[in-house]
Amino acid sequence: QEETIKVGILHSLSGTMAISETTLKDAMLMLIDEQNKKGGILGKKLEAVVVDPASDWPLFAEKARELIEVNKVDAVFGCWTSVSRKSVLPVFEELNSLLFYPVQYEGEESQRNVFYTGAAPNQQAIPAVDYLMNEEGVERWVLAGTDYVYPRTTNKILEAYLKAKGVAEEDIMINYTPFGHSDWQTIVSDIKAFGSAGKKTAVVSTINGDANVPFYKELGNAGIKAEDIPVVAFSVGEEELAGLDTAPLVGHLAAWNYFQSADTDVNAEFIDTWQAFIGDEERVTNDPMEAHYIGFNMWVKAVEAAGTTDPDAVIDSIVGVSVPNLTGGLSSMMPNHHITKPVLIGEIQEDGQFETVWETPGLVVGDAWSDYLEGSKDLISDWRAPMSCGNFNVKTGKCGGSEG
Amino acid sequence: MMTSYLFRTLDAKAGVFIAILLAVILLVPALNILIAPDNFFHVPNYAVTLMGKYLTYALLALSVDLVWGFCGILSLGHGAFFALGGYAMGMYLMRQIGTRGVYGDPTLPDFMVFLNWQELPWYWYGFDMAWFAFLMVMIAPGILAFVFGWFAFRSRVTGVYLSIITQALTYALLLAFFRNDMGFGGNNGLTDFKDILGFDIQASSTRAGLFVASGLALLVCFLICRYVTKSKLGKVLVAVRDAESRTRFLGYRVEYYKLFVWVLSAMMAGIAGALYVPQVGIINPGEFAPANSIEVVIWVAVGGRGTLIGAVLGAVLVNFAKTWFTAALPDVWLFALGALFVVVTLFLPKGILGTIGDGWTALRQRRVSSNAQAGGGKPPKTPPTSPAAAANVDPQPAE
Amino acid sequence: MSRQNTLLYLDGVSVSFDGFRAINDLSMVITHGEMRAIIGPNGAGKTTMMDIITGKTRPDSGEVFFNGVVDLTAEDEASIAELGIGRKFQKPTVFESHTVWDNLELALKAPRGPFATLFHMISGAEKTRIEDLLTLIRLGDKRDELAANLSHGQKQWLEIGMLLAQDPKLLLVDEPAAGMTDAETMETAELLKDIAKTHSVVVVEHDMTFIRALGVKVTCLAEGSVLAEGSLDHVSADERVIEVYLGR
């Protein structure tokens, strides 16, 4: 039997997260397939090892361990939601393996074995707010989110940011809902009331996956149009829109680093390959898929550069690696294990796609530690020697709390 | 006297079980530590932790079986006690991190630092001390169980009503612990533990130690359950399960009996949770999810309700199946697991152990009766366990 | 009669269900050591009266006292049982998934607290007592059989055995002879007479031969209150009793 390089895929195929993660498993299979068509890496074929952590966080850790210890994979692509990542972190640290995490998250983390290919808050939330403030003249803000860490942190950051920009306390309304919240009547009417105070109002939504469909349905039916109160979402992409009649939502916004509508040749090719792979002409692509695309290509490049899949070597060689992203630029792996990305603001179209209405002039470097949070504004991360630290405190000149 | 009684109550089946359990407790760590990794008999770390987890699940199943199998209290919320025990342990482990957190704060856990908490909430006090934390592992679930049970049993909430409010309880706790404002780390829960009682939590010796601890906890709790259920109190419990009000007319204070096993069971669940957390490395509100508690009930049903060994067997078996299926059939494993449950209910109506037990008794009885009445009447056409007979002779309707 | 010297004292007790008066201003007194037979038409309220005494049903009004001092309406089933009131139900109710033996063991007079039972070890005296009861109720060969597998009449017997095992001060016996053969009925009567030497007993029955064999004071209830009281001959001669109960 021919020797292969094994790649672990750790995405939930059942349970609540399957709705988002199954697509990423398929995307990874496609990427591995494509790479094998190009001859694999280092002359060896790649072999995907798929497991199902079933949306169960401790199971993520167990499966991660199984992938690394039992299946001996060389890198793992997976997780969605911070808690799944937090759950597997110690495993990757202990067994010294690699994880590529493809979803936007709240930041406040930088770990030697993890590469964060999704957006940090400064690559999504802050530019979105800037856009609304500058281009749409928004003065009053509803920060609506699902009650968990990502929205909580993002909103903390945004609150600090808005206040720094002179927005008054009473012009910010913060609202949290449980996971899978499905009855939005009260909240939508509260938003409507909050928005009728005479000042231009917008909703910044960190509402998680499933709850969005009923939210937007209620919004549409209550007649809240984008021109009146635009909603900018950080967790609503093409996949989520596919489950919605978007006609009433035209003009509402999302902030991402990629839209399927990106008008580039690489993207066109990516979409074609994807649709052919999955056998569905209608199947959409989305931002976390692009993140895996970038992450995977970075890993391939780093392995080739290092000439080995050994994690330590790859960790050293991957920083500084640049690969094309799907929006026409080159994304690079930064020393803090986050990557550079363009930030796009898109408007929902009737066909379920986004049209980019604004984008950052250049690429934005992912910031592991927010400048707007008390505890973390003095921290930086740099995994290159000699610093080799994920949480270096520039004030005290020490490497965070970690002794090692 | 008690111990002699205890041992008198151990029949052959229990003896075999204890022997196997002891062997596992001794052999697994030995094969893990003493045998070289490339040897065929080596048990990898991965397997040790995995089996450790199964043992804590088995303990949880045991606690559910105690209240359900013997006292008829179908708890759809035992995950709450498990999770509380887990959180107590998690809080201890969090405090052990000390300045090694990413922000280097000596008292505040990381998640509090970045959400700008200024000081440690009062309910976190004391968790830096192992003895206190370990006590809380039992006391916290115990108190919750006591308060809940005190009200519910005195109000004579029974049957599905009780089941559903236990579910409401765990669901409410789920939502509460999800809230970041509660100060338990919200959805992310507690993670990134460094060491326990001074031992590095990732060291394989620590893992082996935790495995042994889980095994011993299971063994001790099994013996306790065994003693309780074989005692006269156990008979009262079964009486309560069958005909609660009749038991009252005999002068037994049913609510005290229920409260006793309920709290005992909750504490056992708490211990299970506490041993679970350091082995899986995370405790988060997901453990409070009603579905988790339902699953525990299902392990017990699969193994055989009302047979303590069955509960243990069911927990290990179902979880082993889950581990295996999720890796071997990641895309369709739910078909396999779902079918397993359906098949067990249909063909092993009393669970795995119950059915084995039945077969055993039937065999013995047949031998006895065929000796007694040589040439007597024919044996029944339809064996009692066949579905047709079960449906036909069924004594009582559902409600 | 003053309440003080009575064992059971009911005064002006009424209870109604959804407007239907099952017990209507019922007054009755049982003295220490007395055996009383209660008869009355179906639906007269005999069982309901026992429900009230044992705490199963709360009266809407009226007084119920035990031993002259204990207000039974303020107690719950378990404490009433602990006070020494035992009951055999009209419809036999035994613990079906316990063996005959265990049913009796559970009923046996002993401390009832959880910790007492947790550390309870069955004594020789208790075993003998159970053996005796088994013989008495003729279920010796069924001792290891589950109660669920008994016939209707066997369950009746088992319940009588359980009542005896409790050794209560006051026995409330609801239709003990139902489902028994005539011979068994007479035996039961003898048994109760025997017990009545040391205990107080209230028996409900429809079997007049049985009542006659008991030879005690009879109370006839009808529509929730006392219709007639006295010796059996006296009561059965009462026109109204014949009208509503005995028939012509």
Added chain:
Amino acid sequence: MSLARSLFALLGLVFLLGVQGQSVQAQENLDALRPLVNNLAKGKYDETQRQVEALVASGDPVVVPTLKALRAGDLYVRKADGEVFIATKGGKGYLLIDPLTTENAGEAGRRDVSKIKVNNRLRRVIDASMGSLTLMAADPKVRLAAAEAVFKAGDPEGLEPLEAALQKETDDDVRLVMEQARAAALLNSDRGDSDKLEAIETIASIGNRDALSLLIGVRDSTEGALQEAAAAAITKIEKSLAMWGNAQNIWYGISLGSVLLLAAIGLAITFGVMGVINMAHGEMVMIGAYVTFVVQELIRNSAPWLFDYSLFIALPLAFLISGSIGVAVERGIIRWLYGRPLETLLATWGLSLILQQAIRSLFGPTNQQVGNPEWMSGAFELGQLTITYNRMWIIVFALLVFAGLMLVLKKTPFGLFTRAVTQNRRMAASMGIRTPWIDALTFGLGSGIAGIAGVALSQIDNVSPNLGQGYIIDSFMVVVFGGVGNLWGTLVGAMTLGVVNKFLEPYAGAVLGKIFVLVFIILFIQKRPRGLFALKGRAVEA
């Protein structure tokens, strides 16, 4: 939809105008406007906005199609010469239309033109300015929309055209809105205080939040009589809004309650009546939702005109499909488990895993799109209440289903036999009741009803394999809270929980609100250990 319609109306109108105005004068105007139109393609949003304002300042209705097209994202610039056209997809790339003359202007390849971007701010500006341009349109609907736009803008510039329009207005409804728009514009103008006092009265009579915010503006920027009048009006409106707030909570509560009722009612049969702890109930609901999806998908692909009837087609199908699955499940699994109610939990849990995975394998894990038919979309105002049609129909539907079920169970022999079978299967059989038949039909009925609940729920929630899981816990809570085996209990239970939830939510927030509801249920059960509509008496204990 209505946007497109009014666009057509406008185009028609403009076309007529165009024919009439075929004069030299008109041609000159066009020549003057052309550069302005072409300028729309230059610069960013700020610049575009300035050009829009310039176009509007011309006051010439001939610019209306340009603005409409810009708003709808149909305005493109030809890269080669910077000319701006209305473009629609067609031919090899785009069909071009001259925005001013609306004449055909040839074709262009996909890469030859680029879209002029609009954002929400621009759309708002266009709406507001278009308002004053279309106040005199022939179609009263257009005029109404125009008046509303002017009201929203509250721009004193709009005052004059408004007053001119008011002179000619014949339609009462439109007139009313114009009056209100005039009042709004007037308050921002420099007209005299008496005019403004009158305007305050007009605004106050609207009584909604828009009026409130206008008046707050007045109160904060004026003094004396005006300020007092505004303040008085504000108090009045706030009072009435508070009252409407309560009405709204009740409405929301009933609406949530009816969703709970729908989700629970099938369970009230399979669990409440039959005693099967049916963990697969949610999956039956899910199957109903997927039936709706499939029906809509078929309609979309082959008979789009039927779309508004899709739910009526889906309802019986969902009932039949979920119902037959129910019957099959009962015959295959449940029937072996009577008398072992707790084991039904195990089997149906397994079943729910299988059904979920089956749907996931068949349709994929992602949400499926189920649309609202026209009559289920939008909302209408009832006083200060916004009543959305989908919620309203769901309430009606839930009550109908409830009534129907009640009828079947209480008034038909089937219902009686069902209850007899579940209370004492053996005796029921000896009474001649075909118990297997009744069991299968009853479980089928419960499942079928879950299926039609799924049709309704597809209108407000995700249609994904997880759909059922989201409702199962709530359903059990409702059935148990109401009292197992009592349909009225399920109705009242669902409504109570809905209303309690909705009154708590504004104060406690959604998360705490939900926690409180759960605690409320726990405490309530202490008071009534057998649910809201507990059966009492011997019958229950026997």
Added chain:
Amino acid sequence: MLSVENINLHYGAAQALKSVSLAAEIGKVTCVMGRNGVGKTSTLRAIVGQHPISAGRIVWNGEDISKLAPHARARRGIAVVPQGREVFSLLSVKENLETGYACLPRKDRNIPEVIFELFPVLKSMLNRRGGDLSGGQQQQLAIARALVTRPKLLVLDEPTEGIQPSIIKDIGRAIEWLREQGDMAIVLVEQYFEFARDLADDFAVMDRGEVVLAGDRKDLDEEEVRKHLTV
């Protein structure tokens, strides 16, 4: 007519009936007697199909019904008054009676007036739930419910249990009346010797799962029977 031929019946491994035979003719009352636990109820369960038999057969009007489901037997005119009443406790008295409609054609679905003549108390309690009735009332309801089905074979398991003397007399008269109608076979299990003796045309005495004495009324040796009824 009904003929039970050499049936065996088991509960699990325990045998409750050993080669029991019994006959019941139209227009006659067959009385089964015996001490507690000898198998009377088991025999009736076998006849109505509530428990499967393990040997022998049961023939009703020429048809072997041993394999038929209970509801099918009910539809062939077999009705039962079970021991322990088994009324549907949550159904009202009226509904309890109406369950008997299941084996009636639509036109016959009514409650015969004679039932209320026999048990007047039921008429006044039509809307009360079955389970709320007193023991004796339930027993009356159980008998009435069986009569609603217009049975051709009526199987009664200790129907006088818990019933007041005057109504026992009425039930006796009712059974006589039913017999006199001449279109019904009646199997009666009874412990109350005098009641049984007065009604029985044929009788069978059981002991330990077997029929130990059988014959018609004139063969009845009271002493012999009583011997089997005492311990």
